Amino acid sequence: MNALRIIRLTVWACIGVLTVALGYLLLAPQPDTGSGVASIGGPFRLAASDGTVVESEKLKGRPFAIFFGFTNCPDVCPTSMLEVTNDLVALGDKAKDFRVYFVTVDPARDDLKLLKEYTASFDPRIIGLVPKDEAELAAIAKAYRVIYRKVETPTSYTMDHTATIYLMDAKGAFSGTLDTKETPAIRQAKLKRLIDKS
Amino acid sequence: MTTSSFLRASALLAFTTLVLPAFAHDYKIGALKIEHPWTRATPGGAKVGGGFMKITNTGVETDRLISGSAEVAKALEIHEMKMEGSTMKMRALDKGLEIKPGETVELKPGGYHVMFLDLQAPIKDGERRKGQLVFEKAGKVDVEYKVEARGAAASSDHSGHGAHDAHGKKAP
């Protein structure tokens, strides 16, 4: 066995090891490191605009949707809630036990009374949730991987925020999202599937 | 008024009369043309609204929309909204909205808008709301906003694209 042959074998062995390693990285199931979609959601207990307290533990067995917004939002929030309203109306009785929770990321301005007035402009299955303080807001935002940030404007302030509508299944696990760029038919099919599998 | 600008104005007038539907309303101030200001009905309790329009600069100097006011809003700011991934961001334009010579800037949902703040009453579908816009060079102009349905993506007065969205989204 000459030196050249040893070098060639060594190179091939290295390529072999790298190929196996790469294959493993690409194909092996990813462990849940806490950053994947599987970890969206978590327990919460918040005061609701209908006068009740909504507790995630008690929602087991019932799928729901959850959205984070604020009433001083001129576009994304009311448009999303309007589209969800249209979806719920279209689904009718099929979605009679379905709830959509609108969690305010601006509890300093959005109190229960204001959220009650706001949600009354939409489908009654849309319920406002108000964190009682910054800690409660931070906890649910973290659970749902929602970003929110107060930004000053010349006369007031606004909130940057994640504007995704999360769909949660009967076990309280993340099951998908609704997007306002989707057609009503697609959104309603997603909701129907979520309700049917529960 | 030069002959060419007179001709342009006449042509514009003819176009406006012939092509645009009855509700269209345009304003002129200095070298600026403001087309069809509109806004949307707001949900109960909401303290903000957005105002939209097209502004064309027919002059040779850059101008800026720097402030304004609107009926039933205690304050007005010039804003830009955008989505960064799934995050909604809105910013006040501290230098106002620039309108370069020969350019048309559209204020529309999801982008530039005049933001009505601290609304004293909800804006209702079918109404008209008075307001004023203030430009750095052209000065002040009184306008009227046509109120469209909640969630409208465009105003029903715009012929052509977006017309299908114009009726807004139904709500109970």
Ligand SMILES: [Cu+2]
């Ligand atoms: Cu704004």
